[in-house]
Amino acid sequence: MYNSKAAGSVELTMDLIRERIAQNLALVEQRLAGACDRSGRKRTDITLVAVSKTRSPEEILAAYACGVRHFGENRVEELQAKVAALSRLWSAEQPEWHMIGHLQSRKAREAAALCDMLHSLDSLALAGKLDRQASQRALPLPVLVECNVSHEMSKYGFSAWDPDAWPTLAVELGRLVESAHLSVRGLMTMAPIVAEPHDARQYFSRLRGLREFLRQAVPGIGWHELSMGMTDDYEVAIEEGATMVRIGRAIFN
Ligand SMILES: *Cc1c(COP(=O)(O)O)cnc(C)c1O
16 A cells, blocks of 8 residues: 655755755865866866765765766676666766775676776786677767875786886886777876875876876877775865766765
8 A cells, every 4th residue: 555654754854865966066166166176187187077986876876867968887786786787866967976996807797888988997918808899889988097096005007106117107008009909098096194285296196297208108098087086085086077976975974
């Protein structure tokens, strides 16, 4: 039997979720605008990726209702489940799904089929697997090369903290030109956890330096995107040239 009381409380919960996320997003947008002003950049040149890992379909729909069109997930199984659960619920255009976490090679097939951009290309072996799987797609899979610019051994990504080693890295990354079904769009990094956002600046600036270097050294690839900056440091990342910020807690908490 239809339970109107329960239905009413579901609606109330949805309203509360939407209100919370709308307020959070308004604050994030205000800060994005401030960082753009300080650095002479345009808001429209920056893609906001709402990191929806561990968040419910209701929370994702609420963010979508507020205008968010890019979502980030870090596990393939979770991405699969969410794409399936939400596929018929979008009121307008489909959002884009970004895979931002380390991808195991054996999940390359699912990732290549489901995501619209992979931010975490962290080895040439993975590139090879993804390239084969992406041949099934109508268009090449957009990817970003994840770089470790902070020398933390726990991090995934190509070693890129030492500019003296960039020429060797460029030779390695030059091989991505052969991946016909991948479209390399730029670089991604995660800054270390630091006490003050300002302390992350050197890592963002290093990633931008690497992009300038690769533009010269590997001209066959379009090195436009810089995916850097999360809840604690996205304003500094924008000041240092981020074109994509990946924000979770500031939107969904
Ligand atoms: C979780 C995650 C984020 C978002 O982190 P917040 O601090 O919640 O903004 C961004 N990038 C990656 C790779 C993540 O795993």
